[in-house]
Structures are given as structure tokens and as C-alpha cells.
Amino acid sequence: MMLEALQPHAVFHWFEEISSIPRGSGSTSAIAEWCVRFAKERELRFFRDEADNVVIFKEASPGYEGAPTIILQGHLDMVCEKAAGCTKDMSTEGLDLRCDGEWVWADGTTLGGDDGIAAAMALAILDDDSLPHPPLEVLLTSNEEIGLLGAQAFDASVLQGRRMLNLDHSEEGSFIVGCAGGNRTCCTLPVHREPYAASAWRVAVSGLLGGHSGVFINQGRGNASILLGRMLQELSLHMDLRLVLVRGGLKDNAIPVAAEAQILVPPGADVQGLCAAFASVLQKEFRRSDPGIAWNVSPCQPELTPMDQASTARCLCLLTCAPNGLQELSQDMPGLPQTSLNLGVLTTSPEALDAVFSLRSSLASQKEMLLRRLSALTRSLGGSIVVRGDYPAWEYQAESPLRDLLAAVYQEQSGSAPSIEVTHGGLECGVLSKKIPGLDCVSFGPNIPDIHTPRERMEVASVQRVWKLLLEVLRLSR
16 A cells, blocks of 8 residues: 555545545546445445435534534545546546655546545544544535536435535635636537548647646636637638647646647648747747647648538637636635636537536626627537536625634644635535535645646645644534
8 A cells, every 4th residue: 555654544544545446527436336335334324316426424422412413525526637648547447646755646647635535534534433523424425526516416405414524625724615606618619521632730739737727717827728729720820721620628627738639731831830930929928827838730640521611710710719717806805716717628529619618706697797708609600508517606604603613723733823715616515505504614625736637746744734623623513
């Protein structure tokens, strides 16, 4: 076991156990079944629904029988991203964990600390009868990373608790007490194809930093699919370009780090020279946010018959005219993104181009505004939109006894006050607070930099401190 020597031993033991189970978003049945077996082996009452949400119940410790129930909450799925050259099949293989004593990471892939650490801490508590705590309801949801789908499908009537500790934050010392609402909007443009006698080229961009679109959207990081669209538009100004395909990104809530296109152009067209010239322009624009940006232009064998001229023009229009990135900053909390969208997944089939955006806003009216803008653009180009996974904002509550308790314990243990924040990222707290009247909830967790990228890593000492914080809060929750 790679993490066997780390403390807290139980937390890292269970983290390593679940890391051996493929649990990418959309494929959570195996990890849900594993959680059910865990509960059965310990004779704990459990509930599993058709959406792969799992609840495991544990009775109060002696002396805590009259205490209000606490919900421990996290999600089972993870974003599956790989570094260039990594051959792991994340749909069938577990993670290859690595550790240097200070950090834990996965070789060549995302780590899944978001949100495997929540499950690991909850399992460690469920497995240890010596820990003092009130009645517990451990809620582990599915498919959080693709629109909070598990939480949306969950029947919250099985829960009695009205206090919830959400362990789905990646910055120690920061307590999240509100979040933006959002959705996944898929824009589809039908395309027509016809033979075109010309030279075929592959144009690809890579090396961008990417990251979680709810966390890094205000840092000016380049979106590979948007930059590819700009490059193709530039080429189309100088030659009769026909698009074969475009593709970029793997998850709607991750800023794409790479994208590629296949195009046909007249023989002799200086594709490489024009790309090199415009690449220098883009590299200058993103010299600070994405210093590793790189372009590759090479002849290729097209995978499909090219699009006709009109379809090519419509697709390039969508890629260059669609809004993307930070749209509005909060007027109440300086520096906080209020409204944004991210073109996360770009794919092409023989019949259509699909562009999937993650829309976020703490104001429902501005989320609706973004949806209308995408709809107007897409429909004017002859396409259609489908909205999935719409979730509400989680509004800040002025009074929160649970937040006050967490803050007091954190102050005592660390010697400093925590940061109380509202996040631009989507959290299940918003969905669940609408389903559970009077829910008092706070989101917190250990330091996990670069989530949703192959650079994701988790700080061991931070896990230790957050574990200590969690146990003390439970001990004081009488």
C-alpha cells in the first residue's frame, strides 16, 4: 500500500481503497456498490437509490443520543483527466498513487482528492467505534462533477439531519457558505459534408494550464477550444478552408488544456507559416497565464468527409462569437466572480458539432441571460440547445450555529480566524438546501491544488489538520 505509513492512517487507508476503484463521473455503480458492502460488513443501516447515491447511517456514541443528527456529505465521482502520453484507461483501471511524505498525487492522472477525501474521512469515522459523535448520516452522492446530478435526483426525505458538513472544498482555512448556481448547456449545429479535393492538415494546441472552471475562471487562463477557433478563423481569412472536425476538452467544468482540428485547404496554401505567425500573437496574449502554450501543425489523413463551405462558416462563427470566460464580478464581494461560462467539451460527429458549456452565476437572472445569448447565437446558425443539470445558487445565511462552531474550533486549533467565503464553483449544498428545510451547512476541506488536472495533489499535513478539526467539531456537537 503506497499510503500505509501516512497519518491519519485510517483516512489514507480508505482513500487508497477507493482510489483502486474506477469512479469517473457517469460510471459510479462500482463505487456505490463497494460502499454498500462496506455498510453491510459493519451492520450499518444504509440506503442506495437508482442514481447511485448512498447514505450510511450510524447511531450516536454513548452520551450523544440526544444530540441533533449531523450529515457528513461528499461525492463519489471524480474528474478523469490524463497527462499527455498517459496510457491508463481510467474507466477500467484504478489510480497509481504516489507520495513523497508531504504530498499525495496520482501518476499521470487526476488524483480524485476532489472528492475522495470526503468519502475517506467519512468511512474512517464509520469504521471507528471509539470516536465520539452525534447520530450520523453519511451522504455520498454520484455525478457531482457533471452537473450535481446525484444530488438533484436524491430523495432527501430519508435524512433527519438539519446540520451538514460538506467536505468538498480544496483550500484549508476557507469555509464556503454560499455558491453560484449553474447548468450544462449543449449547443448543437447540424453540418453538411461534401467531397473537396484539397490538402489535409491537423492543427493542434496544447500546454495550457486549464483547471476547474469555477475556481480559475477569473485568472485569464486560455481555453484551448476557443484559441483553436481563433486560429481557424484566422486561417479562413487567407484561404478557402473546409473543416473536417474539431475536438477539445473532456469535462464541461474543466478549462480545456488541449484541442485539435482537421482541415482541408487548397494545395500550396501556407498553413504552417500562417499558423506560426498567429501563434506568436496568441503566445504574447497568454504569456503570463499560459506560458507553456504550444501549437503543432502537420499533414494528416482526414477522418471524415469535410464539411461544406456553409457548415464550416457556421461552426467557425460559433467558436469565435460564443461568449466564454468571466462575464461579471460580484458587486457585493470584491474579486468574486459572479457570472461566467466555460466551453468545456467540443466534439464533432458526422452529422453535427456539439459545444458543451458550463454556465455559472450567483444571480439567476444573469444565468438566464447567458443561456439566452447562447440560444440566440446557436439558433441563428441553424442549431439547437439542450440544458441539463440545472442547479440553484446556495445563498449566504446570516445566522449559522454550525459555521460559528467550526470557526471557533478552527481558531482554537490554528491560532487564526478562518476565511468565510462564497464560491463561484457549484456545490451540492445549494441543491440540498432547497430539498432540506432549515439546513445549516458549511463546506471545507484540505489543501488540494490543481483539481481537475493531472497536476492535482493533496497535502498530507493539511489532511491531518482538517481531520483533527472534523473530529473536534463532532465531539462538541452535543
